[in-house]
Amino acid sequence: MRTREIRALHDRDSITVYQAYGPEIGRPAVRDGTFVPPFSRTRMTWIKPSFLWLMARSNWARKPGQETVLAVRITRAGWEEALARAVPTDPDRRVFRDSEEWRRRFARALVHVQWDPERSIGGGKMEARSIQIGLSRHIVDRYVDDWILGIEDRTPLARRIHGLLQSGRTAQAKALLPKERPYPLPPALARNLGAA
Incomplete structure (x- = not known):
């Protein structure tokens, strides 16, 4: 696996991202197939295409406030619109000439991109980096109203996989994971995101 690569469940028209909420x-x-109150449209909303990253973050849907794992299917056009507007959360020299350019662009960014260590099925940090996208309150309406194609509850799947891991049946647990594969990025977009 390359160091910075988007791996996701995707098809010709859509990509699945994950979120965890109460x-x-x-x-x-x-x-309702989209987010409704008490979901807040006035704060940063983070979406992640890596199921295992979210499992590590939510402790397999056991962390308070993250007990419900959602698989959110969004349009590829929406996903790529978010990526095109994204600015990395650090002044990556592969993307920016200097720290000042990064500060200037980051201050105006509607979307943040962060590369975090991917996780193994056991929760350990891996060398490869996994992307997460922060949608600011200035663009979250586009996500909720225009990009979402459907939302499914993946909490039962998370609990089933975790149960198999707890009983030492790792091979069976791995067989249930979503089939994530590299997401093709246009070269210019990959450069702007600091992808490998």
Whole structure:
């Protein structure tokens, strides 16, 4: 696996990203197929295409406020619009001439991009980096109203995989993971994101 590569469940028209919320946000989102109150449109919303990264973050849907794992299917056009507007959260010299250019662009950014260590099925940090995208309050309406194609509850899957891991059945657990594969990025977009 390359160091910075978007791996995701995707097809010709869509890509699946993951989020974890408490049931008061998660259940209505599944019911309505998009986010509704008490989901907030006035704060940064982070989306991640790596299932295992979110499992590490939410402790397999056991962390308070993250007990509901959502698989959010969005349009590829929306995903790529977000990527095109994204500015990395650090002054990566492969992307910016200097720190001043980064500060200037980051201050105006509607979307943030962060590369975090990918996780193994056991939760360990890997060498490869996984992308997460922060949608600011200035663009979250586009996500909620225009990009989302559907939302499914992946909490039962998370609990099933975790149960198999707890009982030492790692091969069976791995077989249930979403089939993520490299997402093709146009070269200019990959450069702007600091992707490998």
